Amino acid sequence: MTEQATRPVEARAIGSHHDRVDGPEKVTGRAAYAVEHGEADGVIDPLHVWLVQSTVAKGRVTRVDSAASLAHPGVVAVLDHTNAPRLDDTDNGELAILQDDRVGFRGQIVALVLAETPEAAREGAALVAVGYDQEPHEAELRVDNATYRPDQVNPAMETDTDEGDVDAALASADVVVDQDYRTAYEHNNPLEPHATLAWWGQEGDREVLSMFDSTQGVHGVVQALAPMLGLQPEQVRVRAPYVGGGFGSKGEAHSHVMAAALAARTTHGRPVKLAVTRQQMFALTGYRTATISHVRLGAAADGTLVAIEHAVQEQTSVVREFAEQTAAPTRMMYAAPNRRTSHRLARLDVAVPSWMRAPGEMPGMFAHEVAMDELAVACGVDPIVLRERNEPDIDPESGKPFHQRRLVECLHRGADRFGWEDRPPEPRTTADGDWWVGTGVASATYPAMRSPGNAARVLALGKGRYAVSIGAVDIGTGARTVLTQIAADALDVSPAAIDLAIADTRLPAASVAGGSSGTSSWGTAIVAAAQRFRADHGPSPDAGVETTASAADNPAEEEFAFHSFGAVFAEARVNRWTGEVRVPRLLGVYSVGRVINPMTAHSQLVGGLVMGLSAALFETSYRDARFGHVVTQDLATYHVASHADVLDVDAEWLEESDQVFTPAGGRGIGEIGIVGTAAAVANAAFHATGTRVRSIPITAGELLD
Amino acid sequence: MDAQLSLTVDGTVHSLTVDTRTTLLDALRERLGVISPKKGCDHGQCGSCTVLLDGRRHLTCLALAVAYDGAEIVTADGLAADGLHPVQQAFLDQDGYQCGYCTPGQVCSAVGMLDELKEGHPSHVTEDLVGEIEPSEVEVRERMSGNLCRCGAYPGILAAVCEAARG
Numbered sequence: 018m019t020e021q022a023t024r025p026v027e028a029r030a031i032g033s034h035h036d037r038v039d040g041p042e043k044v045t046g047r048a049a050y051a052v053e054h055g056e057a058d059g060v061i062d063p064l065h066v067w068l069v070q071s072t073v074a075k076g077r078v079t080r081v082d083s084a085a086s087l088a089h090p091g092v093v094a095v096l097d098h099t100n101a102p103r104l105d106d107t108d109n110g111e112l113a114i115l116q117d118d119r120v121g122f123r124g125q126i127v128a129l130v131l132a133e134t135p136e137a138a139r140e141g142a143a144l145v146a147v148g149y150d151q152e153p154h155e156a157e158l159r160v161d162n163a164t165y166r167p168d169q170v171n172p173a174m175e176t177d178t179d180e181g182d183v184d185a186a187l188a189s190a191d192v193v194v195d196q197d198y199r200t201a202y203e204h205n206n207p208l209e210p211h212a213t214l215a216w217w218g219q220e221g222d223r224e225v226l227s228m229f230d231s232t233q234g235v236h237g238v239v240q241a242l243a244p245m246l247g248l249q250p251e252q253v254r255v256r257a258p259y260v261g262g263g264f265g266s267k268g269e270a271h272s273h274v275m276a277a278a279l280a281a282r283t284t285h286g287r288p289v290k291l292a293v294t295r296q297q298m299f300a301l302t303g304y305r306t307a308t309i310s311h312v313r314l315g316a317a318a319d320g321t322l323v324a325i326e327h328a329v330q331e332q333t334s335v336v337r338e339f340a341e342q343t344a345a346p347t348r349m350m351y352a353a354p355n356r357r358t359s360h361r362l363a364r365l366d367v368a369v370p371s372w373m374r375a376p377g378e379m380p381g382m383f384a385h386e387v388a389m390d391e392l393a394v395a396c397g398v399d400p401i402v403l404r405e406r407n408e409p410d411i412d413p414e415s416g417k418p419f420h421q422r423r424l425v426e427c428l429h430r431g432a433d434r435f436g437w438e439d440r441p442p443e444p445r446t447t448a449d450g451d452w453w454v455g456t457g458v459a460s461a462t463y464p465a466m467r468s469p470g471n472a473a474r475v476l477a478l479g480k481g482r483y484a485v486s487i488g489a490v491d492i493g494t495g496a497r498t499v500l501t502q503i504a505a506d507a508l509d510v511s512p513a514a515i516d517l518a519i520a521d522t523r524l525p526a527a528s529v530a531g532g533s534s535g536t537s538s539w540g541t542a543i544v545a546a547a548q549r550f551r552a553d554h555g556p557s558p559d560a561g562v563e564t565t566a567s568a569a570d571n572p573a574e575e576e577f578a579f580h581s582f583g584a585v586f587a588e589a590r591v592n593r594w595t596g597e598v599r600v601p602r603l604l605g606v607y608s609v610g611r612v613i614n615p616m617t618a619h620s621q622l623v624g625g626l627v628m629g630l631s632a633a634l635f636e637t638s639y640r641d642a643r644f645g646h647v648v649t650q651d652l653a654t655y656h657v658a659s660h661a662d663v664l665d666v667d668a669e670w671l672e673e674s675d676q677v678f679t680p681a682g683g684r685g686i687g688e689i690g691i692v693g694t695a696a697a698v699a700n701a702a703f704h705a706t707g708t709r710v711r712s713i714p715i716t717a718g719e720l721l722d
Numbered sequence: 723m724d725a726q727l728s729l730t731v732d733g734t735v736h737s738l739t740v741d742t743r744t745t746l747l748d749a750l751r752e753r754l755g756v757i758s759p760k761k762g763c764d765h766g767q768c769g770s771c772t773v774l775l776d777g778r779r780h781l782t783c784l785a786l787a788v789a790y791d792g793a794e795i796v797t798a799d800g801l802a803a804d805g806l807h808p809v810q811q812a813f814l815d816q817d818g819y820q821c822g823y824c825t826p827g828q829v830c831s832a833v834g835m836l837d838e839l840k841e842g843h844p845s846h847v848t849e850d851l852v853g854e855i856e857p858s859e860v861e862v863r864e865r866m867s868g869n870l871c872r873c874g875a876y877p878g879i880l881a882a883v884c885e886a887a888r889g
């Protein structure tokens with residue numbers, strides 16, 4: 018395959034409105050999600066798989082009695098650690114299910130029931146009797162047990178940083194803010210529960226495992242599963258034409274995907290359907306760790322920072338390590354000569370945490386941006402002025418110049434639109450009937466990332482049409498639409514001339530739809546393939562000629578620090594008698610490079626703001642440490658924002674293009690909307706009431722006098 | 723135990739035998755291959771399985787199929803039998819969706835809800851219990867709150883439903 022250095026693309030289709038190409042399928046429900054594929058896709062007469070989960074947090078399985086289950090009409094088989102197919106590699110403790118008798122957390126898969134119908138499978142699972150030799154477990158995150166220092170934090174960042182002399186600077190600072198901030202356990206809860214359809218077959222003399230999976234990255238599923246199953250990557254095919262959201266939880270294969278693969282291994286080619294239930298998702302499909310941030314800010318009397326310290330405590334699982342990079346944004350956000358950050362984990366006997374929208378930035382910026390608000394109050398400086406005063410000239414973390422750091426412009430534009438000028442500086446000064454009213458602001462940031470491992474193919478179809486393919490996945494972001502626009506401009510044709518194929522591992526490799534890197538990574542591979550195609554085959558190619566290429570590394574990444582920025586403004590109304598918080602206005606103003614499609618981009622940014630609002634006011638997975646599981650394991654008890662909670666939420670952006678970062682000019686938009694949003698709400702609630710809440714979700718009781 | 727029943731789904735009559743434990747949602751999805759109603763929670767907590775059942779919006783995950791012999795069901799797919807329903811067109815115009823998983827449920831819920839409004843059914847936020855009810859943003863938000871959208875497309879959904887209500 019060729020590697021191609023890309024040139025900037027001239028914007029014709031990109032930057033302008035294009036209807037989502039999959040809209041009619043979605044509004045009618047004809048779009049088929051993972052386990053909705055049927056005979057048309059070769060899925061005939063599937064068996065249904067139901068998961069049996071451990072009811073202890075730690076110990077050994079001593080007995081799996083499946084007699085009653087097997088006697089139930091329709092139950093075909095029960096697999097447990099004594100009879101499940103063996104794996105070649107068990108290093109990934111999350112995926113290596115049913116390989117031994119160890120239980121590492123409550124809710125872990127200990128058996129699978131295969132049956133002719135979902136009803137029989139479910140009943141069959143209830144009839145499996147599992148005995149345990151229980152051991153004492155630790156499932157509570159506390160300040161005194163989060164002491165383990167990981168080698169690195171997600172994705173591959175330094176665990177700790179220390180620059181200058183933080184303690185000396187704090188000791189001599191005019192003003193010090195020294196507080197602890199907490200964020201709750203949160204579950205991604207995409208509306209489509211995780212689900213996998215799998216079957217084994219023969220292609221020539223090779224076995225092939227085929228799957229429809231609800232995933233953010235089809236190639237990633239192959240990379241995780243194939244070696245464990247003793248297969249070559251070509252022997253696993255994964256497709257994900259429609260995915261009902263992910264928000265990080267479908268970024269990596271979780272254990273149910275392996276469960277489907279193992280179950281299908283035993284059925285002699287008959288497909289198996291495994292739909293994780295909403296309740297099971299709370300143990301099996303990832304979540305955001307709770308975080309405790311100890312923040313100390315030292316400043317001169319005018320608010321100029323002299324020291325920043327952010328010491329994070331959070332948890333991981335003994336089964337598999339995941340260290341959220343909560344202090345990462347603190348390393349680059351504001352100027353300060355003295356700065357220290359650290360991450361310490363409690364290694365608990367709990368479900369495996371994973372990515373949730375803006376891992377690191379979301380909880381970290383809650384802490385940092387509420388602390389900045391406290392500093393503004395302590396110094397008597399307007400919160401926007403305080404942030405301007407602490408703008409760095411270069412990236413404090415890397416020492417490189419920022420390419421387009423336009424935070425201050427975002428703050429100013431938002432301030433104008435939000436009417437910040439009229440804001441009384443003192444808290445608890447505005448009442449409207451039974452409601453205290455206040456406004457708050459917070460900054461947002463997210464790194465621009467382009468992932469390696471992407472390639473795209475351009476094939477001339479004749480009559481000016483082109484097939485463009487890449488194994489990217491559209492989890493609702495609009496990737497299908499946006500990549501069509503990028504392909505059209507890269508080939509200098511109309512979007513109507515592009516047949517885009519995505520979401521299949523038979524297509525050129527693509528990285529995960531995560532880290533706001535999808536459009537940058539896939540789009541740049543498409544541009545590389547298109548530009549190479551034109552170089553090789555000219556403007557009027559013969560039908561049938563094709564080029565597959567990947568993009569060369571971008572040398573500018575050595576030279577500049579690439580980040581997006583934003584400013585979030587919130588109005589909060591707090592009922593003086595009940596403490597109820599309403600957010601009538603929420604506005605985000607962003608600098609994210611070129612917006613490829615204003616319609617889908619607006620939806621992404623607003624969706625992020627809504628999820629941030631939801632985190633600020635509602636979301637908490639309550640873990641009962643005595644048993645190790647999440648108690649609030651459904652949508653009635655794990656509250657997410659509903660229609661009635663979402664009032665005037667809007668997003669806008671600065672007109673710009675970052676063609677130094679990507680040839681299409683975008684920097685990524687999927688995560689930044691959730692960053693800073695909870696802080697803006699908490700700061701607004703403080704301004705309304707004078708009561709400072711340092712943890713999310715903000716609950717009514719904390720705001721009552 | 724099995725039971726015989728007949729269901730009319732999007733205009734097609736089906737006779738089927740179901741396990742009496744089968745929900746209406748599973749009867750549609752697993753037995754009849756009707757995938758328009760989605761399963762987001764299976765517990766009546768998300769709204770993604772909403773259809774119009776004998777003309778009213780209904781959560782099919784909270785209904786046992788055996789109790790609905792003879793029912794007439796219209797899914798979001800059926801609403802588009804003769805081209806997109808105005809509510810569906812409004813969802814496209816106002817970009818009232820991202821991943822699309824809540825969308826068929828939102829659409830059916832909106833269609834049913836607009837009829838309830840026309841018939842004068844009050845909601846928790848209705849001030850005047852006697853007169854005609856305006857399809858205001860407050861009313862629409864309140865009445866659509868049983869349909870969760872984790873993608874957070876609520877502002878687009880609200881705009882779409884209000885556009886459809888204006889006709």
Ligand code: FES
Nearest residue numbers: 764766769771783
């Ligand atoms: S699936 Fe029926 S309400 Fe969620």
Ligand code: FES
Nearest residue numbers: 820824871872873
């Ligand atoms: S569009 Fe994804 S849940 Fe509503």
